[in-house]
Amino acid sequence: MQTGNQKWRRVLLFTVAISMSLFSRAAMVQEVTVPVLSQTVVEQFGSRPVVPSGELSDDLQHAVVDAFLVPATTAAWGRDQELALALIADSKDPRLGWFVSDLMRFAGSGGIMRSLADAASKLLGIKYENANFWGATTDHLIAWKIPAPPGYLSFKRTLFTAVESEWKNIIVEGDIDWTLVSWGGVLIDSRPFDTTDDRCNCIPAADNPEVITVDEAGWLDDDDIIFGVEINGEYRAYPRQIMEVREMVNDTLGGRDIGMPYCTLCGAAQVYFTDQLPAGVERPVLRTSGLLSRSNKVMYDLTTWSVFDTFTGKALTGPLAAKNIKLKQASVVTAEWGEWKRAHPTTTVLAERLALGRDPDFRNNRDANGPIFPVGDVDPRLPVHEDIIGVITKSGKPYAFQQSRAFIELKQNKKVGVENIQLVLDGGGIRAVDTDGTDLGSHQAFWFAWSQFHPDTGLWPEI
Numbered sequence: 188m189q190t191g192n193q194k195w196r197r198v199l200l201f202t203v204a205i206s207m208s209l210f211s212r213a214a215m216v217q218e219v220t221v222p223v224l225s226q227t228v229v230e231q232f233g234s235r236p237v238v239p240s241g242e243l244s245d246d247l248q249h250a251v252v253d254a255f256l257v258p259a260t261t262a263a264w265g266r267d268q269e270l271a272l273a274l275i276a277d278s279k280d281p282r283l284g285w286f287v288s289d290l291m292r293f294a295g296s297g298g299i300m301r302s303l304a305d306a307a308s309k310l311l312g313i314k315y316e317n318a319n320f321w322g323a324t325t326d327h328l329i330a331w332k333i334p335a336p337p338g339y340l341s342f343k344r345t346l347f348t349a350v351e352s353e354w355k356n357i358i359v360e361g362d363i364d365w366t367l368v369s370w371g372g373v374l375i376d377s378r379p380f381d382t383t384d385d386r387c388n389c390i391p392a393a394d395n396p397e398v399i400t401v402d403e404a405g406w407l408d409d410d411d412i413i414f415g416v417e418i419n420g421e422y423r424a425y426p427r428q429i430m431e432v433r434e435m436v437n438d439t440l441g442g443r444d445i446g447m448p449y450c451t452l453c454g455a456a457q458v459y460f461t462d463q464l465p466a467g468v469e470r471p472v473l474r475t476s477g478l479l480s481r482s483n484k485v486m487y488d489l490t491t492w493s494v495f496d497t498f499t500g501k502a503l504t505g506p507l508a509a510k511n512i513k514l515k516q517a518s519v520v521t522a523e524w525g526e527w528k529r530a531h532p533t534t535t536v537l538a539e540r541l542a543l544g545r546d547p548d549f550r551n552n553r554d555a556n557g558p559i560f561p562v563g564d565v566d567p568r569l570p571v572h573e574d575i576i577g578v579i580t581k582s583g584k585p586y587a588f589q590q591s592r593a594f595i596e597l598k599q600n601k602k603v604g605v606e607n608i609q610l611v612l613d614g615g616g617i618r619a620v621d622t623d624g625t626d627l628g629s630h631q632a633f634w635f636a637w638s639q640f641h642p643d644t645g646l647w648p649e650i
Contacts, residue, residue, distance in 0.1 A: 221235070221238050221334065224330075224331065224332070225564070227564065227567050231564065232326070232327050232331060233312075236279070236281045236312055237279070237281075238282065242337055243280075243336065247274065247275065248338070250272075250274045250275050251271075251338070251342065253267050253268060253270075253271035254275055255286050255289075255290050255346065256345055256346065258290065259345065259349045260345065264299050269302060272306045273306070276306040276309040278310070281331070281333050282333060284307060284310055284311050284327075284328050285328060285333065285335060285336060285366050286336065286339075287303050287306055287310065288307070288328060288369075289342075289343060289346055289347075289369075291303050291304070291307075291320060292369055293346070293350060294321075296318075300320060303320065304320035307320070307324045311327055322560070325369065325561035325563075329366075329367065329481065329561060329562065329563025330563040333366075334366075335366045340358070340360060340365055343358055343365050343368075344358040347370070350370070351374050351477065354478070357478070357485075357492060357504070359505070360504070361504030361505065361508050362501075362504070363480075363496075364480075368478050368479065368480050369561070370477065370479070371478055371479040372477075373388070373389055373475075373477045374388050374477050375474070375477045376435070376476075377389075378474075379489075380394055380489065382394070383541075389475065390477075392434070392473070392474055392475065393429070393433045393436045393541050394472075396537050396538070396541055397538040397541065398423065399535065399537075399538050401528045401532060401534060401536070404524075406539040409524055409525025410524070410525065411427070412521065413427065413522060413523070413524045414447075414456040415519070415520040415521075415531070415616065416440060416445075417441070417518075418445070419442055422531040422533060422535070423536065424524065424535070424537070425447065425456065426524070427449075431449070431545075432545050432547065433449075433541065434448065434449050434484065435447065435448050435475050435486065436449075436537075443460055444460070444462035445458050445461060446459045446461045446471065447459070448473060448475075448484060450483050450484045451549045451550075451554070452479070452482045452483065452554065452558065452560065453483050453484075453635075454572070454574065454632055454633040454636070455483075455497075455630060455633070455636060458518075458628075458630075459473070459500045459514035459516055460514060460515045460516075465510060468507070471488035471495075471514070472490055473487075473495070474487055474488075474489045476494070479560055481562045481563065481639050482636065483498065483636055483639075484497055488502075491506045493506055495507075495514070496640070498632075498640035498641070500514035500515070500516060501514075516628030516630070518618040518627065518629045518630065519629075519630040519631070520614055520616035520618050521630075523615050526616075527614040527615055527616075530614035530615065531614055554572070557572060562635055562639060563639075565635045565638065565639070569646070570634065571634060572633050573589065573590075573591075573634040574591065574631055575588060575589055576588040576593060576610065576617050576618075576619065576629055576631055577629060577630060577632055577641070578619040578628070578629040579627070579628075580606040580608055584606070584645055585637075585643065585644040585645070586605055586606075586644060586647065587634065587638065587641075587645070587646050587647070588603065588610060588619075589647065590617065590631060592647075592648060593610055594612075594617060597610060597611070597612050597617065605645065605647055608627060609621070609622065610629075616631070617629075
């Protein structure tokens with residue numbers, strides 16, 4: 188008689204084998220093309236191992252199930268897993284490193300992590316400088332641009348939904364590289380709209396947040412950082428203290444519905460219009476998924492479960508991707524509260540209670556030494572945490588302006604811009620406008636984040 192684990196293993200093997208066979212057929216038609224690496228990447232991470240194409244052998248397919256899916260779904264780890272992991276390490280197929288990386292994220296510390304690290308070291312030919320095995324493994328895989336192995340999406344979905352069942356609605360096929368997506372350490376915010384005060388094991392978005400006037404905002408110091416937004420002549424300040432706790436706001440300002448994601452890891456607050464969409468498209472309700480892509484939050488629409496690119500506003504999966512939805516941006520000005528309120532005395536500001544009694548400073552504490560999640564290689568033109576003002580030109584070219592340099596030039600009444608973009612001072616911060624003064628939807632971010640989501644970005648000043 189089969190044990191429960193044996194029966195479950197047969198089900199897993201059948202499910203994964205089907206998806207792997209579908210992947211392998213595609214791979215047999217077209218070989219894997221791996222991009223050429225820059226000299227900077229080679230100097231930092233070494234030469235990329237040879238990447239094979241085609242399907243996995245039957246033995247490797249069985250090993251993937253035993254080493255990764257059985258532990259993920261049954262919490263079992265024993266001799267079968269160690270033998271399977273040894274077979275994977277000996278395969279010299281670096282694509283399998285993605286399986287190792289994903290299981291590492293949930294393995295914690297101890298013997299299992301050590302076994303996974305030893306396997307990854309042999310499989311990829313890397314040496315670890317410290318105990319951050321998952322981070323180093325994933326950084327190498329990203330920097331080397333190692334493609335996904337056959338059957339990867341099915342594996343990822345099974346592994347991640349064993350941790351959070353509602354990720355089954357998010358981890359689906361689409362215009363997204365799922366190898367780059369990892370767990371951010373929290374669970375999904377799937378609370379219904381307008382349940383701001385409901386508790387959850389998540390980062391809780393604020394819907395229709397309570398706002399107060401300048402005179403009522405005595406809880407804010409003048410040097411506190413806020414994210415200022417203006418729409419149709421109405422101004423609102425979103426204190427960083429609140430946004431670091433909420434990370435997502437669904438609001439109405441200037442007669443327009445907006446969604447505002449804030450990625451603490453990227454130093455980026457953005458505002459997207461969530462109204463005036465094509466007929467039949469309901470207002471997206473933006474939520475934090477608990478997942479990250481290269482240290483940037485993965486946001487999704489609660490109504491359709493469509494995943495959005497947080498930096499571009501483009502729907503990547505689900506019904507909204509099928510409709511080619513791309514949300515338009517409004518500018519966000521990062522400034523000190525004192526400067527903002529003096530420039531815009533009619534501004535409203537979010538109420539203190541939305542901070543939930545917390546006052547984190549992730550930028551100067553947790554993230555002070557650079558990204559804490561894997562990002563792979565970073566454009567070397569600026570330091571990873573250099574602040575930039577990001578904006579898209581009329582021709583569609585992404586551009587980053589070094590914030591510190593631009594601020595000095597603007598203070599001296601010098602012009603700062605490229606193509607149709609002109610930067611202007613606003614309430615102690617900077618935003619971008621068109622030649623006719625029209626808002627261009629700019630925002631501030633860390634260089635590593637902007638440059639990874641806009642790899643063809645221009646840079647001002649050129650370095």
